[in-house]
Amino acid sequence: MRHRLAELRGPDVRAKSLDARALAALAANPGCERRAILDGAGVDKATLAGALGSPSAFGQSQFALVRGNAFEARVKADGGTELLRLVHEKLDRSAEPPAAARVPDLSAAGHAGRAARTELALGEAALAPGEWTLLDHPLLALDVAGSPAFLEPDAVVVHPDGSWTVVEIKSFPLLDGSADPAKVGAAARQAAVYVLALEEVAARLAAAPDAPGEAPRVRHRILLVCPKDFSNLPTASAVDVRKQRAVTARQLARLTRIEHIADALPEGTCFAPELPRERLTASVESVPASYAPECLSACELAFHCRDRSRAQDAVTTLGRPVRAELGGLTTVEDVLAAARGELGDPADPTVAALRRAAALRAEALAGAAAPTGARALAGVAGAARAEVAPCP
Template identity: 85%
Template structure:
């Protein structure tokens, strides 16, 4: 549900203050949303992304520069491949959609390719919604090239731009993801396909919000089309990917996010995340928002190295991984874990404490000189 106009204006002003004077907002894309949904407990990432802060610039200013992201070569190659796929009014792309997802429909001979030009993201999102409505009622094929979708995230709108959305003759909608990694013998790297599916799931959620405003609401298909180069060529091939699981998980995680305005209200007066601030002042501002670091952050967040250093310095068990953290129950630091294992603290009836002491005893037995008896911890 959108915020009231006056309240929304106040929130936008507050987020602009957090970015810093004259610092433009960095758009929150589907990749960032998927990563945010994978770690909904991280209030630091939620407020920085919600405010449009450039986390890569902040990480560099903190002395922990990010090394994650797409290279310029990969970016150029991806753009060239996408242009090839969409050439001639998207004829090849529509052929792949027809072949992989909708063979019962008539071949897409004369598809509409509406003009989605408008001023600003809000204008483009409105133009996209209108084009989707018109294409749905026209009962034919339509290709929307780089439409703009809006998705409410923790009380703040995020504007998303999928590679394409196809409207089928039956009025249903399909998200198309175009990637430059290859499909070898009809299959691609599972990790990369999984990342693409999570990203597409965000677009599906945004499309569902648009569809819900129409009467009757058209179907948003949960099988998206993933288009990649075939083998080692530059020829496109495609595969249908079911994203129902990713859509359900992402939707549930995004719903769990603390509202951005609630996080902003807890920050000290004058907090600012501008990379131009002195390092000590910027560090203090970043540290004023709690983070939830896990090793998975290294492949998804620009601030991961900074947060990892702080997590290790605090001895937090989350730096060892979420699965380890889940096994340790109420033991949140490495020192607490070691103390419990040595029998110096902890409730012996706690399953985590009992398991640690048993593991410590077995280790001591394995390392003890032959014939020496080891006393178990109690």
């Protein structure tokens, strides 16, 4: 299977590892086979988008990266003294204050070597109860649709009772103890992926022949460390990620296994960016995509997929909620034809609601120029929602 994925990526193209942010985005859209195979094969989607003629400005700015790295270095200074103080204050006040902590060396050759060294360090910490242990940038392995993904959290802390906590360090501020909910939600979804990976490590350690007992407990409250107000001083908040963990686990389980997608591709399919644009486009289009406007903030190929979705007149360009309300009507023209009475079964509740909504809209706009295309569909869909909505 690895040989097949290397062929898809291109024989001379280095694989790009999945990170937790990409994995959380993949889990949020499990029906997109295109993203699943590209991420599984280690394709650099930003480079691919540029080769297709739809470059994306997706990702952090260089300034944000430098600022984030500087803040993380400050949080972890002096052996992680401040970080451990925040963990103790926000998550484990019943434990002894962390006067000192073990900080094991996690360096090793290659991703697989680093992941094995991380697992060994976690196992050693489990055999040393009563001590605090800080793992700085550990590497965790997680199976995703039959393909391994290597994930690197900012830190993992082992408490004196042997439990594990994921630490996320972000450069957006906590103002008066709260932060932008959208950014906190994104951080929680990212941390939930790390929690799932740690749970797999804990299960393997518990199944080992020389295991001391039951599996170590992975805490579902993670520590989110951010700058306080408008300063560069670190502060923290405990975030419960049980809901995000459950959703992510369920969505990852729904992902089609990578080998099944790869087996269905035409012979000669390749995503190497140096290929002629026509062949590269044909390879990408051979894999079904599931575009929605939400992809614009989560996928480097979103502009390309949006253009194709618009060219196909697909209703998904208007968002998943509209798509869900329209049943088997998948194109804008089909929806407008159903609303005009030219298509569909009048007994179908969706068709009936569209026709009633179109009549109400025509009555309200009598004498005005009739909009067409997506604008008309948006208006009809809005009227249909109002038509079928229950009375308060």
